[in-house]
Amino acid sequence: MVVKCKDLVKIYHAAEDFRALDGVSVHVAKGEFVSIMGPSGCGKSTLLNTLGLLDEPDRGEYFLNGIPTAKMTDNLRSKTRRENIGFIFQSFNLMPKLSVLENIALPMRYTDTPRQDILPRAGTGRPRGVGK
Numbered sequence: 001m002v003v004k005c006k007d008l009v010k011i012y013h014a015a016e017d018f019r020a021l022d023g024v025s026v027h028v029a030k031g032e033f034v035s036i037m038g039p040s041g042c043g044k045s046t047l048l049n050t051l052g053l054l055d056e057p058d059r060g061e062y063f064l065n066g067i068p069t070a071k072m073t074d075n076l077r078s079k080t081r082r083e084n085i086g087f088i089f090q091s092f093n094l095m096p097k098l099s100v101l102e103n104i105a106l107p108m109r110y111t112d113t114p115r116q117d118i119l120p121r122a123g124t125g126r127p128r129g130v131g132k
């Protein structure tokens with residue numbers, strides 16, 4: 001199981017406390033594609049930030065590739081994120097001169113991944129970027 005989380009709770013402390021995640025449990029297996037859908041404000045970004053190790057839940061367990069993330073140091077969280085997780089945003093934080101595939105592959109250029117393996121690992125198995 002790549003992603004395994006149980007009873008995630010995330011409370012934002014603004015003017016009033018807001019429970020953005022209220023006991024979320026998700027399993028994602030290797031090779032599985034999963035979409036998260038819901039109305040604006042329902043907690044999709046909060047869940048993705050948590051699964052992407054950008055934010056921490058207040059309660060619950062999250063195992064990434066079988067490894068518990070709760071007690072990871074910031075450095076280990078960064079390393080784990082760099083080696084395992086890619087974020088592609090809808091319309092910002094993208095490099096305009098790169099193709100879609102090259103944008104997806106970009107974080108791997110900051111790892112030890114051999115150069116010739118980067119684009120195939122990013123998606124299609126073809127050596128050239130999408131749209132070229």
Ligand SMILES: Nc1ncnc2c1ncn2[C@@H]1O[C@H](COP(=O)(O)OP(=O)(O)O)[C@@H](O)[C@H]1O
Binds near residue numbers: 039043
């Ligand atoms: N940093 C924050 N501080 C306070 N409330 C927040 C914060 N981030 C998100 N929220 C609130 O948590 C809820 C879930 O937000 P979010 O995860 O961004 O939803 P979605 O991505 O599904 O639109 C929303 O009601 C939002 O206003």
Ligand SMILES: [Mg+2]
Binds near residue numbers: 044045046
């Ligand atoms: Mg969102």
